[in-house]
Amino acid sequence: MLEGMYAAAAGMTAQQQQIDAIGNDLANADTTGYKAERVGFRDLLYNQINQAGTTSTAGAGAAAETIGANQTQGSIQRTGDPLDLAIEGPGYFTVKRSDGSTALTRDGAFEVDAQGKLTTSEGDLVQPPITLPKGVSPSEVAIGPDGTVKDGAGRTLGKISLVEVASPDHLLGAGGSLLTTSAASGAPRPVANAKIQQGALEGSNVDSATEMVKMISTQRSYQLESSAIQTENQMLQIANQLRS
């Protein structure tokens, strides 16, 4: 009897994880370069119930966890800002954080700092470092699809290189639209078939309509499992009152 209650409780916890992921996705529906979370559900191990020689089984419920991110391309929105870059295809920009470690990001809303170095909106330096010499204003800068940065006179100032990893699902979020690699994601390597578009930003790939539908379905599943717990409770009550 109690197995049934715990199974339903496990199911409710799983739906809770789903709602948390949906909430995070909806909050980031406008974040540049954000990728929606992929939540995976699985059933849990089965217990044998042995009765008079026949074996019947009952399961232990469900569990859910985030297994990665939806890697579909977000829509490219033109902004006209010469330092806004969008990636078409797979790949990430590399940035160096203030503590010296490197991170990856899809958010290409870059700026120049006081020394003329190209940085993200949080101040992390773009790697390999690109510096605009004195006298060159951002509006003169031309960045080609392969990442080559040229100033108004056609001189090459550097190249922004894109990297990818073997398993983007296993990149770890570090806040501020930054991602760090892990053992499960693989090491960064150069990417072959991606292009950079200047003057545009990649939007979030969250589809609000799908998220709302998922939210309704999750809520209903949560309610059903709550009914299952109430029914089990009633049965236990009946059993307790057998002799009264």
Add this chain to the structure above:
Amino acid sequence: MDLGLFIAASGMVAEQTRQDQLSNDLANASTPGYKPDATPQRSFGEMLLRNSTNGQAIGTMSTGVALGKTYTDMAPAGMQSTNEPLDFGIVGAGFFAVQTPQGTRYTRDGQFTTSAQGQLVTAAGQNVLSQSGAPIKVEADGTVPASALGVFNVPGAVKQGENLFAGNATTGAAPGTLGTVREGVLEESGVNPTTAMVEMVGSLRTFQSGQQAIQAIDQTLQAAATQVGSMNGSS
């Protein structure tokens, strides 16, 4: 009289198991590729009744409820479009094969991802196998063609948990009986919440009837123990 108590109790225990299975089914209403369980109930066995005066057999009486073997309803469920390049669904019968440390297992859940070595794996990191039993490499753009995944026929598959089925694949299935793989879709859970809720209510009421039967027999036993043979006729 004691027999009546045990018959009612066997009914209650059977409903208990059914309730546990229904709870598990509802908990898995969102698990892709999940197949619901059912345990048939059968009559326990019949006892011959005899006329207490002359010993003549008058008929039989069933002695309660026993549970049969749990069976899994393997009917394919509907497909849900996710547009996720590494989500796959099998339209029709058949299973994906995954390599686990305990050997080859099978699954209907096609929610896959890439490993650090660039191979197609399940969320738990187990390699998905092609038709020839080899691991599948993920292309440079992060996709896998649907034809690369193997579909296997596993009659008598048994649920193991973690979305896996244990069983032996048969070779030489008639062409056209196995389903085809489609990418960007996931198979929904096979649980019908409405049916499950209705069965749950039915199960609860059967459980309650068992309780009523036990209480009635209890009262009869009490009367037999206290009133029968008492001298002044009051309890």
